[in-house]
Amino acid sequence: GGARRGRARGPPFSPVEDATAFRRTLGAFATGVTVVTARRPDGAPVGITANSFASVSLSPPLVLWCPAKASRRYAAFAGAGRFAVHVLAEGQQAACDAFVRAEGGFDAVPWEDEGGLPVLGGCLAVLLCERHAVLEAGDHAVILGRVAEARRRDGAPLVFQGGRYGAFLPRPRDGHPEPEGKA
Numbered sequence: 001g002g003a004r005r006g007r008a009r010g011p012p013f014s015p016v017e018d019a020t021a022f023r024r025t026l027g028a029f030a031t032g033v034t035v036v037t038a039r040r041p042d043g044a045p046v047g048i049t050a051n052s053f054a055s056v057s058l059s060p061p062l063v064l065w066c067p068a069k070a071s072r073r074y075a076a077f078a079g080a081g082r083f084a085v086h087v088l089a090e091g092q093q094a095a096c097d098a099f100v101r102a103e104g105g106f107d108a109v110p111w112e113d114e115g116g117l118p119v120l121g122g123c124l125a126v127l128l129c130e131r132h133a134v135l136e137a138g139d140h141a142v143i144l145g146r147v148a149e150a151r152r153r154d155g156a157p158l159v160f161q162g163g164r165y166g167a168f169l170p171r172p173r174d175g176h177p178e179p180e181g182k183a
Helices: 019-026 074-079 093-100
Strands: 034-039 045-050 053-057 062-065 082-087 111-114 117-120 125-137 140-152 158-161 164-167
Touching: 034 074, 034 093, 034 117, 045 074, 045 093, 045 117, 062 125, 074 140, 082 117, 082 140, 117 125
Parallel strands: none
Antiparallel strands: 034 045, 034 082, 053 062, 062 140, 082 125, 111 117, 125 140, 158 164
16 A cells, blocks of 8 residues: 555445435536537437547547437437537537437437538537447447547636536646656
């Protein structure tokens, strides 16, 4: 073991079988917010809000996101060969909210077809992806996408933590190194 500088005292640990308590614990982690879009087999656009998004690899360029299998939109995304991930800007909470519901998101936000994918306007970044793999993961799936094209603009992200939206308050760079896992 390593040297201890003091006791790390906090609330007691609890079993994770309590899904509500586990969800609250996970809510301590602040995330950005994305909307993932694709086309259904009939060509209709489909979108869903997801904060379970992460970079996986720079070479090849891979990202992942995790839809719930219970979602009415799950089959459309699990079967889509291509999808777009939209990183929302701090002023896009309405877009986030529009795609939480199963239907109607595209009626509430500006979008256009780009290369056969529905692409939302005003986002900080958009990644156009080819499905790389769909992995089983409990009550969710992990959808890996190989990024074929991407674009970004400057701005502040929409942030989600503990069931609430917020803003990122940047601090000046002070010589601290980047985290090792940062992609």
